[in-house]
Amino acid sequence: MLIHVNSTSEPEKSPGSFLTSRSGLVFIGFAIIAGILLFTEHRAHALGVLIWLPLLACPLMHLFMHHGHSDHGGHSQQSNEGKSP
Secondary structure, three states: OOOOOOOOOOOOOOOOOOOHHHHHHHHHHHHHHHHHHHHOHHHHHHHHHHHEEEEEHHHHHHHHHHHHOOOOOOOHHHHOOOOOO
């Protein structure tokens, strides 16, 4: 005797995101707890580095933000053209 199950009687589940699934939520909870424990154990190292961040940011800001200063006097020969000495 064969039993045939009608698949149309059950609604199809749409594939959801991993982060909203049960295993995704467990993973997020584990990651939060692990992050808190890592921060509390290594707080002195993490906060000790923060004092150097402004100093390290200065060269990067100079490299990436200096391109807007294209009209400096004396940086190119074109700025001297047309001017009388």
